[in-house]
Amino acid sequence: MGLQKLWLKINGADRMVVCDTEESLARVLRRQGLTGVKVGCDAGQCGTCSVILNGELARSCVKQMKTIADRSKITTIEGIGTPNNLDPLQQAWITYGGIQCGFCTPGFIVSAKALLDKNPNPTRQEVRAWFTKNRNICRCTGYKPLVDATMAAAKVMRGEATMDDITYKVPADGKIYGTRFPRRESGIARVTGLANYGDDMSLQMPEDTLHLALVIPDVAHAKIKSVDYSEALKMTGVAGVVTAKDVKGTNRIAFPIGHPRAECTGLERPIICDEKIFKIGDVVAVVAADTRDHARAAAKAVKVDYEQLPQYLNQLEAIMPDSVQIHEGANNIYLKWPLKKGADTKEIVEKAENVVEGSFYTQREPHLALEPDCAQAYIGDDGMLTIQYKSQFLYGNINMIAAGIGVPAENIRIIQNETGGSFGYSVSPVTPAYAAVCALALGRPVSIVLTYPEHQIVTGKRSASNSNVRLACDKDGKIKALEYKLCYETGAYVEYTQILLLKSLVCMGFPYYIPNIRGVSMAAFSNFSYCTTYRAFSFVQAFTASESIIDMMAEKLGIDPFDFRYKNIARPGETSSTGHEYNEYYYHEMMDMLRPKYEEAKKRAKAESTLAKKRGVGISIGAYILGDPTDHASVALELCKDGSFVNHNTWQDVGQHAEGSCLMLTYEALRPLNVPLEKIRLEANDTKYSPDTGLSGGSRMHYYAGAATIDAANKLMDLMRKKDGTYRTYDEMVAEGLPTMVEGYASSPQGVTKFLDANTGQGFAYHEKLYSIYMAEVEIDSVTGKTKVLKATCVADIGKIGNLQGVEGQAYGGMSHCVGFALKEDFSDPKKHSTLRGAGILECEEMPDEIELIWHDSVRKWGPFGSGGCSENFQSSFHVAIINAINNAVGVRIYELPATPEKVKAAMEAKATGKELKPEKYYLGLDLYDELEYLDAHPVPDEENF
Structure with missing residues (x-):
């Protein structure tokens, strides 16, 4: 040094x-x-x-x-600017939706400033090229809003517009619901660089804070013989090494699985491994030292002696007949859920005029949040174990770790740090569990910040999937039967598995009328990573198989894929794959809206395609579901002495515009009182003070938190209302002994839904659906096989739109993840894919700048002010539209994602020799009919709320 x-x-x-x-x-x-x-x-x-x-x-x-x-x-x-004197770039970032999680925002604004200093009048393409050249990455916005903001700010800086022109104004009628209402205080903090994220909070911790480093053996499956940390204890600054023996509780992260067919409990996951290592990235010890550098140096000195066991780095290896059990007492395929609708399909398929079949693979998708995982833990002045983390499920995380760390749930407090992106992974409380265990074992405050390679191997991923599918159709192009086996690779541990499979049962064949279905959805262990939630959880994998096989049948019949879908989309009164009747159902109207765009796109692709650059158009149906039978949320609303109102909630903001939506909903709910916007504020995401609003995921939060906010507002206004119709002040409420804070509540409508039957998959599990149709226009380089997405079009119905800026941001961001998933993102090699670029994160010029969103307007009768959910819908299936467009352009289908240039080129070369690169049917255990026969012979009790 x-x-x-x-x-x-x-x-x-x-x-x-x-x-x-x-x-x-x-x-x-x-x-x-x-x-x-x-x-x-x-x-x-x-x-x-x-x-x-x-x-x-x-x-x-x-x-x-x-x-x-x-x-x-x-x-x-x-x-560049201050909260009281924003630069045009900072104001534009707020107004044009440049902020979602905000972690990339300071870097982008600085980059845009450097560009405009050199070129004050850039084109959109020059802005995109600049961000790409300088490696400015955004995982949230899909880049378009960032270019919009740069162009708008440039006008102000050239004197062609004013700051007032690029600043949001409340409409004259006072109604902000349905407008592009931006972030307020948190937006200013983000654009000025003053928002404190996890690593920033580590700098705020007291001097006696210990910094943690993980000991992660380079093995995926092994018995632990010993952990020797004697040398580490001698190193500079080391205060201790925590192993499984120091954990005060059960040392398990609890994720109970209640499906009656499950062969495991969901209690298999150690916090710190004690007897076995189950996956790449498992932790056997945590080193605590006075600095992060000292801790990391000492972690390298810990010696782990182990006996390596057979390691299965994908589910196809794990489910072979001679594979050993990863978790004792459970087969590596540990859950199977059959779907049976209509008549037995075997004879129908054998006699059908047209049959297509395919085998499909979707990769593990890394979330690629820009902020690596980090947490702090300490005993607060109230005696509670306090954890600060980027959680998107505060109360859920408490329940997952309480028994494991040995602290009653009521004595654990979690505060959400500013969150630099999550997209689902921070539902899993892995890093906070390490922090909590060490704070308790060492009796001092602790902070942990993972390196990005550590983040990649420690955190969960979207599960990989393998599927075999057959579709049968009559001579007129009407679908008669569907058969499938779909297996999700959930890695070493169980998280939300039964929900993963349940959603697949709803999705396979959606939204078509298919009278006869036989299928089975399965979950399998492996020693590679673990499955956690990710936007459009389960639907991404299921739609890959379902929407690909639909396109393949259209091609076989010589019918335009648009027309084939239009013919087979269910009509009201026809039944879904899980047997409930479709109603309030808009796909035909939405397809009518898309048809002229589709016809124009086909003409454009034909006219602009050359020998060197082949162009194509693909479509896919998308959707998502919310409103399971047990879902609920609580929100508290408080009237303060100065006449202001405070909304207390755990609507975790992970970049999805929770702040703006919550303020809009509260403002709208209190409209009878004419409360000024500046008189409403939020106190959120601290479990000591905020009620349980549930998970920020599954597109449920605006829906349930909004309804709970309305309920709270109505209850509070009922208390405030006098007989003459005027309203009491705070002082009058107190004088009359009336409460000034009430709790609102929302839940799924009772008696409407019930979980799907464990033996047949039939039922009505979700009362609300979100609808979308996607169109991708692509260009393929005939020499390299590289695919470029030129334009993205989406027709969507999500009910009444509450915050247009927020919804557009979720659409752009979700579709950008689809582009990455379709073409380049992967996590199959822990070394190659340990970095953002190595894992294939999408850069600015790789996302189309031309994105067209078309809204079909409808009302959700149980949603707040007619709104539904939003986010998941926009990541459900655009990736399949891209794969279908590749086939339309060059006549080859990519069955195994991602569609890298090498795969596309190899498929084109094979086609040139009269061959097709098509995977053999995946080995997924018994033949479908044998599988179903076995499951029929071993029925399980069907419990309503398993």
Whole structure:
């Protein structure tokens, strides 16, 4: 280590710093309190750390101090604008939806500033090229709003518009519901770099805080013989090493599985491994030291002696007949759920005029949040174990870890940190469990921040899937039968498995009328990662098989895939795959809206296709469901002495615009009182003070939290209302002994739904559906096989739109994940895929700038002000439209995702020789008919709420 003293002009002020020559500029700036410089990948791949260095944009996380000249000039986000004096770029980012989770926001604004300093009048393509060249990555927005914001700010900076022109204004009628209402206070904090995310909070912790580092053996399946940490204890700054023996509770993360066919309990997952390592990324010890560097150095000195066991890095290996059980007492296919509708399909399929079959694979999809996982834990002044984490299920996380760490749930408090993206993975309380265990074992506050490679192997992923599907159709193009086996690889542990399979039963064959279905959805263990929730949970995998086989049948029949879908989409009164009648159902109207766009796109593709660049058009049906029989939410609303109102909730904001939506719903619910917007504020996401609003996932939160907010507002206004129709003040409420805070409640309508039958898959499990139809226009390079998505079109029905900016952001972001999933994102190699770029994160120019959203307007009768949910719908199936468009362009179908250039090129080359690269049917255990015969012979009691 060599130290140097430098004078740096930071944001216009001369500052002296003393630093290690090997340190990064990002670390030095953050130590100066400039935490607007975010560190995500710590490898120069995401741009969250962007600064302007001597007039040039630089990624400060890979800029070592020995390369920084004395008297260098540095501009960070803190030097561009302040909360009371925003720069046009900062205001535009708020107004045009450039902020979702906000973790990338400071880096993007700094980058845009550097661009506009050089080129004050860029084209949209020049902005996109700049962000791509400088590796500014956003996982939330789909990039379009960021380009919109840059272009709008540039107009102000050129004098062609004013700040007032790019600032949201409440409409004259006072109605903000259904408008592009932006974030307020949290938006300002994000665009000025003042929002404190997890690693920023680690800098706020007291001096005696211990920093944690994980000990992760490089093995996927092994018996632990010993863990020797004697050398680690001797190293500088080390305060202790925590192993399984130090855990005060059961040392298990609880995710009980209640399906009567399940062969496991959901209590298989150790917090710190005691006897066995079950997967890549399992932890056997945690080192605590005075600094992060000391902890990580000591973690490398821990020696783990183990006996390696057979490791199965995918489910096809794990389910072979000679494979050993990963969890003792449970087969590696540990849950099977049959679907039976109509007549037995075997004879129908054998006699059908037209039959197509296919085998499909979807990869593990990494969430690729830019902020690596991090948490803090300590005993608060109230005696409660307090955990700060980017949780999107606060109360759920408490229940998952309480018994495992040995603390009663009522003595655990979780506070949500500002969250740099999640997309589902932070439903799993893995990192906070490590922090909690160490805080209890060592009796001191702790902080843990994972490196990005650690984040990739420790956190969960979207489960991979394999499927075999057959579709039968008559000579007129009407579907007669569907058969399938669909197996989800859930990795080493159980999370939401029964919901995963339940949703697949609803999705397979949706939304077509298929009179006869025989299928089985299954879940299998492997030693690679673990399945956790991810936007459009389960539907992504099921739609890959379902919407691909639909396109294949249309091709076999020589019918346009649009027309084939139109012919077979269920009519009102016809029944779904799970046997309930379709009603309030809009797909034909939505397809009518899309048809002229589709015809134009086909003509455009034909006219612009060349030998070198082949163009094609693909479509797919999408959807999502919400409203299971047990779902509910609570929200508290408080009247304060100054006449303001406070909404208390655990509507966890993970970038989906929870703040804006919550304020809009509260404002709208209190309209009879004419409460000014500035008189409403939120106190959210602290379980000590906030009621349980449930999971921020499954597209449920606006729906249930909104209804609970309306219920709370109505209850409070009923208490405030006088006989003459006027309303009591706070003082009058207190004087009359009336409560000034009430709790609102919302739940699924009773008696409407029930979970699907465990033996047949029939029933009506979700009372609300979200609908979408996608169209992808693509271009294929005939030489390399590389696919470029040129335009994305979506027709959607989600009920009444509450916050248009928020909904558009979820649409752009969800569809961007689909592009990445279709073409490049993967997590199958823990070394190759340990970084953002290695795992295939989508860059700005890889997402189309032309995205058209078309809204079909309807009302959800149980939703707040007619609204439904939103997010999941927009990631359900656009990826299949892309795969179908590739086939339309070059006549090859990609059966195994992602459709990398190598796969597309190999398929085109095979086609040129008269062959087709088509996978053999996946081995998924017994033949479908044998499987169903066995399951029929072993029925289980069907419990309504398993």
